[in-house]
Amino acid sequence: MAIWLTLCGVIVFVAYLLGSFPTGYIAVKQLKGIDIREVGSGSTGATNVLRTLGKRAGAFVLVLDSLKGVLAITLVYLLFNFAISQNFIPPTIDAKTWQPWLITLAGLAAILGHSKSIFLGFTGGKSVAISLGILLAMNWQVGLATASVFAVVVAISRIVSLSSIAGAMAVSIFMLLLHQPLPYVLFGIAGGLYVIFRHRSNIERIIAGTEAKLGQNLAKEIDQTA
Template sequence: MASWLALNGVLLLVTYLLGSFPSGYLAGKLLQGIDIREHGSGSTGATNVLRTLGKGPAIVVLAIDILKGSLAVALVYLAYSLPTFTQTAPPSVIPVNWLPWLAVLSGLSALLGHSKSIWLNFTGGKSVATGLGVLLTLDWQVGLATLAVFGLVIALSRIVSMSSIAAAIAVAILMLITARPLPYQLFAMVGGAYVIWRHRTNIQRLIAGTEPKLGQKAVTSD
């Protein structure tokens, strides 16, 4: 039992470090020699990369950040295909129904890593793209529906933060009304709430009417 818990602890640490990979920060350093946290909104996410570095780097950063979330979930199922994990697990947790809980924890670990990267003094992005990667791997149908909500809101408003917040709310509703497994519902609620909390300064600007739209420069924030 103790060795099984230790192995799962290592797995969660690995997914946190995976989420911590500072793709946006590295793009700024490699392409323009800047610390992207000192430009635009101060985030290392793809939206600030778009405003600061352009479309090409933003697409690459977005893809990497989505992949981080997807791999965090996939690693759980890969790990449990190895005898090392299954042989150390007590019989009561061997059944597959344990894995969704661990997959969700790993996904949340990656979200935390992205927004509180150990390599960036625990700063980072808003966890939207990484959360999408987690969601698409957990449940691609709800993931695509959530992405559709994001796309609709951004088409109407041209405001990324508003679209992200709308998607964070929508994912919890979608998980509930489609009666997805309890671990997935909890991920949607906890992950969605965390994404909204990460957008708290954006919410203040939305209320004040000063939140920039796509193509506009962002003011520096935390």
């Protein structure tokens, strides 16, 4: 039992470290020699990279941040396969019951790591791209449905923050509609609320009608969403 609990603790911590890996910060630092936290919104997320370095760099960081989420959840599956093969899971534990809970904890840890990176003094992005990767690894239908909501809203409004908030609100609905296990539903609620919380300043600007839209100059987007 002790070995199993230790493995669970390690995988959650590794998921946090994966989320903490500062892809946006490194990309901008290497390509432009500046600290992205001092540009635009100050976020290390893909949208701020898009505004700083352009579409290719923004897309590159978006993909890498999403992959961090996929990898965090994949590690849980690998852990279970390893633990089962080595008989580390006590016979009194139902692995099928534990797995969704550990996936949820690893997902939340990765989200926290992305926004509060240990490598950047606990600063970071707004956990949108990594959340998408986690959702795709949890259930690809939920992930694609959430991405579709984001895409539709951004196509209509041209406001990334509004699209992120809409996607965050839709996650729990899709989890319920697709009959996902309780831990995943709780992940949708907790993760969605956290992403919305990270966008609280954007919400104020949306209400005030001053939130930046895609295509505007970086100089006009200081302190805007990322």
